[in-house]
Amino acid sequence: MTSKLFESLAIGPVTVPNRIAVAPMCQYSAHDGCADPDWHGQHLMNLAMTGAGLVVIEATAVERLGRITHGCLGLWDDATEASVARMLAAGRRFAHPGTRFGIQLGHAGRKASAQRTWEGGRALSADADPWTTVSASAVPFDAHWHTPIALDDTGIARVKSAFVDASRRAVRLGLDVIELHAAHGYLLHQFTSPLSNRRTDRYGGSLDNRLRLPLEIMQAVRAAVPAHVAVGARITGTDWHPDGITIEEAVVFARELKALGADYVCVTSGGIVPGISIPVAEGYQVPLAERIRRETGITTRAVGLIVDPVHADLVISSGRADQVALARAFIDNPRWVWHAAQKLDAPISYPPPYDRIRPGSWPGAALARPK
Numbered sequence: 001m002t003s004k005l006f007e008s009l010a011i012g013p014v015t016v017p018n019r020i021a022v023a024p025m026c027q028y029s030a031h032d033g034c035a036d037p038d039w040h041g042q043h044l045m046n047l048a049m050t051g052a053g054l055v056v057i058e059a060t061a062v063e064r065l066g067r068i069t070h071g072c073l074g075l076w077d078d079a080t081e082a083s084v085a086r087m088l089a090a091g092r093r094f095a096h097p098g099t100r101f102g103i104q105l106g107h108a109g110r111k112a113s114a115q116r117t118w119e120g121g122r123a124l125s126a127d128a129d130p131w132t133t134v135s136a137s138a139v140p141f142d143a144h145w146h147t148p149i150a151l152d153d154t155g156i157a158r159v160k161s162a163f164v165d166a167s168r169r170a171v172r173l174g175l176d177v178i179e180l181h182a183a184h185g186y187l188l189h190q191f192t193s194p195l196s197n198r199r200t201d202r203y204g205g206s207l208d209n210r211l212r213l214p215l216e217i218m219q220a221v222r223a224a225v226p227a228h229v230a231v232g233a234r235i236t237g238t239d240w241h242p243d244g245i246t247i248e249e250a251v252v253f254a255r256e257l258k259a260l261g262a263d264y265v266c267v268t269s270g271g272i273v274p275g276i277s278i279p280v281a282e283g284y285q286v287p288l289a290e291r292i293r294r295e296t297g298i299t300t301r302a303v304g305l306i307v308d309p310v311h312a313d314l315v316i317s318s319g320r321a322d323q324v325a326l327a328r329a330f331i332d333n334p335r336w337v338w339h340a341a342q343k344l345d346a347p348i349s350y351p352p353p354y355d356r357i358r359p360g361s362w363p364g365a366a367l368a369r370p371k
């Protein structure tokens, strides 16, 4: 019997050949929002060749001040769009048959204007070309971080149109999946969480009000993109904080997204305030995905320390999620899918020039790969 992990999945209008996704991973290697022709080209080629059913391109800023760092990818003008087109062309040339590509559209809000992770990840200092940040409220992420400007109605309208414009560019690029980044403490999460949203207008206070901006953006994006493109969101299952978003609130968010035509959610957590203790362990966010899937019926992706193929298969076969996403495991081992297929006895095709590395033709496969 075929492993469930290797069964196809319909994500709204888009069918992927298996349940494995490459999670979005910022590369901090762009230049004023434009993908680096060499780094991003090889990065996407590499991911495209993994055999994952879906590859989601890293968090991509919908406007320049929505970048996390000077190295973040953008999709706000013709130059950034052309750079993503080049990167995609590289990826598509080497993609496994059936592999679909998505892009995560985001805005860093008060976590923008920061150093790259390997530079320390702190707020940019005055001599490092920082920029003014925006958020739900004028509350900095942490001490020594920029105090953001609270978005007024005009600013909110600008951000909404930026998401819609970037979505239209994503459609033009032929992307199959558009994912709104509403997690990890970035702008849409800053609106949904009471830890960062202190507003007293219709975008703050009650859960309905805190969800208003991401829901309005989902509605506007869904209306702007054609029906053959899947639209989803990465949401937080919990803030891991007594005063933050709870799983019950996340269920409401997912239900509302679904009602507006969202095709899926990817359930992650954390990142809204520093110093939170997260019980990181294998599959630690799967229970959040499971609850959202069970209570809303929306197609649900689980992510977070899913590394073992047997575990990944069990997450799917036990109905806890419809799809799993892996990030670091794919960087560590871009052949994760090939090895998982061997372990789970699932048939997959290899790129023809690599066909002689298939387990059936290479006895070394049994020796080289994890049992």
Ligand SMILES: Cc1cc2nc3c(=O)[nH]c(=O)nc-3n(C[C@H](O)[C@H](O)[C@H](O)COP(=O)(O)O)c2cc1C
Pocket: 023, 024, 025, 026, 027, 058, 059, 104, 181, 184, 234, 268, 303, 304, 305, 306, 325, 326, 327, 328, 329
């Ligand atoms: C290098 C790197 C970059 C990341 N960039 C993003 C990103 O652009 N958007 C996002 O939602 N999460 C991002 N993440 C989080 C991953 O998508 C994923 O949720 C997290 O790493 C947990 O999955 P894993 O245990 O399989 O790595 C990033 C993680 C890493 C390691």
